[in-house]
Amino acid sequence: MDQTRFLTGQILLAMPGIGDRRFDHAVIAMCSHDADGAMGVGIGDTIERLSLHALLAQLEIEPGAAPDVPIHQGGPVETRRGFVLHDAGWGGQDTIDVAGKWALSGSVDVLRAIAGGTGPERFLVALGYAGWEGGQLDAEMSRHGWMNVDGDAGLLFDVPTAQRWRSGYDRAGIDTRLLSPGAGTA
Numbered sequence: 001m002d003q004t005r006f007l008t009g010q011i012l013l014a015m016p017g018i019g020d021r022r023f024d025h026a027v028i029a030m031c032s033h034d035a036d037g038a039m040g041v042g043i044g045d046t047i048e049r050l051s052l053h054a055l056l057a058q059l060e061i062e063p064g065a066a067p068d069v070p071i072h073q074g075g076p077v078e079t080r081r082g083f084v085l086h087d088a089g090w091g092g093q094d095t096i097d098v099a100g101k102w103a104l105s106g107s108v109d110v111l112r113a114i115a116g117g118t119g120p121e122r123f124l125v126a127l128g129y130a131g132w133e134g135g136q137l138d139a140e141m142s143r144h145g146w147m148n149v150d151g152d153a154g155l156l157f158d159v160p161t162a163q164r165w166r167s168g169y170d171r172a173g174i175d176t177r178l179l180s181p182g183a184g185t186a
Contacts, residue, residue, distance in 0.1 A: 006033055007030045007033040007137070007148055008098060012027070013168045014027075014146060023130075027043050027165050028044075031098050031104045032098075036134045038132040040075070042073050043072055043085065043164060052069050052114075065116065073127070083104060084111070085104055085156060087103070088103045089120065090113070090119055093107055094107045
């Protein structure tokens with residue numbers, strides 16, 4: 001099977017010099033990828049001056065037990081739409097299992113559960129997502145641009161946001177100081 005296909009449950013890491021500043025040092029948790037397209041949630045950057053408590057206030061939800069964590073920049077598509085990546089031990093009305101590694105929820109019930117102390121134990125919240133049409137990500141993977149690594153839950157939930165990009169490369173045995181922002185020719 002072509003290695004660039006079916007990346008569900010993997011983490012995409014942007015290569016230096018990807019050519020799109022929106023994805024500079026991007027870390028994307030891939031939630032779906034098949035012949036029809038791909039969808040992932042950015043987990044490598046947060047939105048300045050936006051926290052979970054502020055987001056809950058906008059939705060008229062009392063924060064209750066919810067920690068006041070930063071909100072991640074999920075991607076350039078539908079930036080007002082929210083997603084919660086969380087451990088697979090919690091499920092709500094629209095929760096999707098992601099390759100048995102973590103889960104994705106996109107409805108407000110997960111935020112209410114987090115605020116009420118009955119939500120997932122480990123989670124991160126993002127606005128927006130990264131999306132590709134059928135074959136688009138496959139083409140990008142075949143050129144200089146992206147690298148995929150195993151999407152274990154530890155990289156999502158245990159590694160601080162600012163360290164995820166480097167940690168992803170470290171896990172693959174790649175020293176990021178040796179990466180070049182351009183591709184060579186032979």
